[in-house]
Every structure is written in C-alpha cells, then in structure tokens.
Amino acid sequence: MERIKIGSEEHGRLFCNVFVDTHRPFRAQDIRWPELDEVGLQRLKGLPVWNEAARTEAATAVKVQTLGEEETDPILKEAIALQGYEEGRHAEIIALLTSHYGIPVAPAEEPGRPKNPTWTFLRTGYGECLDSFFAFGLFDLGRQTRFFHEDLIALFDQIMQEEARHILFIVNWAAYLRARRPLVLRPVFDARRAWNVTAQAFDRVKGAMQMAGGNGASSEGTQDGFTLKSHTAFGDFTLRSFLELCLAENERRLAIYDTRLLRPTLVPGTVRALLRVLPRKKPGLGTRDSGLEPK
Ligand SMILES: [Fe+2]
Numbered sequence: 516m517e518r519i520k521i522g523s524e525e526h527g528r529l530f531c532n533v534f535v536d537t538h539r540p541f542r543a544q545d546i547r548w549p550e551l552d553e554v555g556l557q558r559l560k561g562l563p564v565w566n567e568a569a570r571t572e573a574a575t576a577v578k579v580q581t582l583g584e585e586e587t588d589p590i591l592k593e594a595i596a597l598q599g600y601e602e603g604r605h606a607e608i609i610a611l612l613t614s615h616y617g618i619p620v621a622p623a624e625e626p627g628r629p630k631n632p633t634w635t636f637l638r639t640g641y642g643e644c645l646d647s648f649f650a651f652g653l654f655d656l657g658r659q660t661r662f663f664h665e666d667l668i669a670l671f672d673q674i675m676q677e678e679a680r681h682i683l684f685i686v687n688w689a690a691y692l693r694a695r696r697p698l699v700l701r702p703v704f705d706a707r708r709a710w711n712v713t714a715q716a717f718d719r720v721k722g723a724m725q726m727a728g729g730n731g732a733s734s735e736g737t738q739d740g741f742t743l744k745s746h747t748a749f750g751d752f753t754l755r756s757f758l759e760l761c762l763a764e765n766e767r768r769l770a771i772y773d774t775r776l777l778r779p780t781l782v783p784g785t786v787r788a789l790l791r792v793l794p795r796k797k798p799g800l801g802t803r804d805s806g807l808e809p810k
C-alpha cells in the first residue's frame with residue numbers, strides 16, 4: 516500500500532481534498548419533513564438529545580468557523596471553513612426539525628468566539644471523536660429497529676457520515692500540526708492534547724452518569740423523562756454487543772476514505788481492549804443486520 520509522510524505538504528493536501536471532495540451540498544431549508552404518526556412523533560420528542568444537540572452544534576459551528584476565518588494556509592482554510600459551514604447546517608437542521616415537530620428546546624446563550632481557535636478546534640474535535648463513536652452505534656440500533664421514519668433515518672445517516680468526515684479530518688489535522696512542530700516542542704503538544712482529550716472524556720462520563728441516573732440537569736440530560744433505561748425500546752442488548760456494533764459502524768463509516776489517511780485510534784483502541792475483558796454472553800450485534808429487524 517502506498518504510504519504518505521504524515522505532516523508533509525502531500526498529507527495536508529490529501530486530508531483537505533478528501534474532506535472538500537466528499538462534501539454534499541444541500542440547504543437545510545430545502546429538507547421536506549415527513550409527516551409522522553403519533554407514535555413516531557412521541558419517539559422523536561422523547562429523544563433526550565435536543566437541548567444538548569442544539570447547544571453543541573451551534574457552539575461547534577462558531578468554534579470551527581472562527582478557525583476557518585483565521586487560518587492562513589488556503590488549503591486548510593477552505594476545508595476548515597467548509598467544516599464550519601457543515602456544523603452551522605447541523606445547527607440549522609436541528610432548529611428546523613424541533614420547530615417543525617413542536618419539540619421544545621431550552622434557550623441557550625449565543626456562543627462566543629474562542630480565544631484560541633486552534634486548540635479549541637482540537638479539543639472540540641476530540642470530543643466529536645468520542646461522541647461520534649457511540650452515536651454511530653446508537654444510530655444503527657435505531658436504523659435496524661426502524662425506530663424512526665425512513666426519511667429521518669436517511670437525514671440522520673447523512674449527518675452521521677458528516678461527523679465521520681469531521682473526525683477523520685481532525686485526527687489527520689492534529690497529526691499534521693504535531694509533525695510540523697520542531698521535535699523538542701512535540702512533547703508539549705502531546706501533553707496539551709492528552710489533557711484536552713482527558714477533559715473531554717471526563718465530561719462525557721459525567722454526562723452519562725447524570726443520564727443513567729435520570730437526574731441530569733433537566734435542560735441537558737433528559738428530555739420528557741427519557742433515560743438510558745429506554746434501551747428496552749431497542750430490544751435486549753448487552754454492553755458487549757453495543758460496543759461491537761459501535762466498532763463495526765465506526766469502521767464501516769471510515770472505510771470509504773483514502774486508506775493513506777490516519778483513522779481515529781484512541782476510542783476504538785480503548786473499546787477493543789475493553790472487549791477483551793468483558794464477559795461473552797450471546798451472539799452480538801456486531802454486523803449491520805443482526806436480526807433486530809422487526810418481523
Ligand atoms: Fe455537527
């Protein structure tokens with residue numbers, strides 16, 4: 516397999532071009548929202564994600580757009596600005612969806628521009644690596660069980676794939692920045708990156724504990740009393756089968772991009788290590804169609 520030198524001009528061009536070439540142009544306001552029956556509507560309203568998603572996507576858009584404005588390398592600038600545009604489109608889609616279906620969203624403060632856009636982008640990007648890995652698995656559970664209207668599944672699928680492109684970009688961009696620093700400064704970069712990744716992971720653990728307890732800050736953790744206990748809606752699955760599904764989906768979503776690019780390793784690697792020690796029970800959900808389809 517042809518290799519590429521991480522941090523080279525060629526590497527920089529490759530991860531930016533892959534990102535720009537795989538962008539799908541469409542306008543959020545052109546989305547046609549499907550009519551939902553009462554069950555479908557309640558399922559959508561009951562998802563515990565809307566407050567958090569609206570707030571996070573809007574804040575991420577500002578963070579990424581700020582770096583897009585300040586970046587001086589034209590090739591990086593185009594790709595980062597495009598990613599900022601996609602994050603803004605995610606925020607717009609959530610705003611349109613929640614208003615169309617009458618889902619209440621708690622008002623949030625206007626996100627401010629970051630003081631250090633480079634490190635803010637890096638921190639946010641690693642947060643996305645964590646969130647996306649588990650979101651890929653959760654989304655596929657919803658897809659297999661046809662929990663939502665097929666048009667909404669198709670729309671969410673596209674958003675998931677955009678997040679896959681974002682995390683592919685961030686790990687390559689971070690490695691590119693690191694490789695272009697003088698050797699003596701790399702340990703400082705590594706320490707700062709590790710600190711940011713740890714902070715993001717800690718944030719998620721805190722959020723998950725609040726959700727599992729069903730007592731998350733009501734504006735962020737739970738919505739309409741939906742907690743992690745709602746997994747019953749997706750059938751009986753074990754932690755092992757869920758993690759296997761996340762791994763499989765993560766690989767599937769990233770497999771379509773140029774193999775010379777780096778892939779996220781931290782979360783998948785940690786999960787693989789965890790799977791080695793988790794007890795085995797019954798056959799899992801590690802494949803795309805795992806028998807979860809309704810009869
Ligand atoms: Fe997003």
Ligand SMILES: [Fe+2]
Pocket residue numbers: 602643677678681
């Ligand atoms: Fe993203």
